[in-house]
Amino acid sequence: AQSVTQPDIHITVSEGASLELRCNYSYGATPYLFWYVQSPGQGLQLLLKYFSGDTLVQGIKGFEAEFKRSQSSFNLRKPSVHWSDAAEYFCAVGAGDTGRRALTFGSGTRLQVQP
Amino acid sequence: DTGVSQDPRHKITKRGQNVTFRCDPISEHNRLYWYRQTLGQGPEFLTYFQNEAQLEKSRLLSDRFSAERPKGSFSTLEIQRTEQGDSAMYLCASSLLGNNQPQHFGDGTRLSIL
Numbered sequence: 733a734q735s736v737t738q739p740d741i742h743i744t745v746s747e748g749a750s751l752e753l754r755c756n757y758s759y760g761a762t763p764y765l766f767w768y769v770q771s772p773g774q775g776l777q778l779l780l781k782y783f784s785g786d787t788l789v790q791g792i793k794g795f796e797a798e799f800k801r802s803q804s805s806f807n808l809r810k811p812s813v814h815w816s817d818a819a820e821y822f823c824a825v826g827a828g829d830t831g832r833r834a835l836t837f838g839s840g841t842r843l844q845v846q847p
Numbered sequence: 848d849t850g851v852s853q854d855p856r857h858k859i860t861k862r863g864q865n866v867t868f869r870c871d872p873i874s875e876h877n878r879l880y881w882y883r884q885t886l887g888q889g890p891e892f893l894t895y896f897q898n899e900a901q902l903e904k905s906r907l908l909s910d911r912f913s914a915e916r917p918k919g920s921f922s923t924l925e926i927q928r929t930e931q932g933d934s935a936m937y938l939c940a941s942s943l944l945g946n947n948q949p950q951h952f953g954d955g956t957r958l959s960i961l
Contacts, residue, residue: 775938775952783947822889837889
């Protein structure tokens with residue numbers, strides 16, 4: 733069974749600073765990986781996805797993530813954080829190549845941005 | 848693209864009552880998913896439909912839960928005899944067919960059991 737670990741429950745960064753959110757996954761084959769963002773009381777918005785190919789993927793809002801198979805990681809990065817980036821971030825893994833459609837999510841990382 | 852729409856946004860009910868939520872997916876999306884999210888946690892998969900067929904169900908979907916998608920368009924999720932533990936955000940998502948199609952989420956229905 734697949735699983736996702738987001739080791740950091742809460743992260744605080746200053747506006748303009750760089751950001752890296754960690755995600756480790758467990759899955760036997762090549763995973764489908766996603767990062768979603770959720771503002772309070774809202775649904776999830778897709779930031780970026782990885783299925784195959786280039787291991788550095790670009791997403792919306794200036795975010796990028798790098799797939800590292802050897803470390804079973806898919807960390808999310810942004811070079812300069814804006815106050816509007818404050819939200820909850822979820823990493824998810826899917827097993828689409830098996831025909832199963834369920835996504836498994838991590839427990840999330842709450843990002844706080846200081847002025 | 849109007850996005851995934853869920854109704855109602857909030858539902859407050861007494862323990863033991865039945866509740867029903869509706870989800871309207873993005874119009875050209877054949878797949879529809881239901882997830883449950885409790886406070887401080889990530890979403891947990893409940894079930895998914897491809898057109899009108901329910902193809903996958905989680906063990907979380909107890910016999911008090913039933914989901915339908917009768918015409919392959921909108922879907923309903925019903926919870927019978929609600930319990931305190933059912934309090935959560937219920938999220939709906941939809942996607943196109945294909946192995947690598949991402950799921951697009953609605954804003955959810957927040958259920959509070961008194």
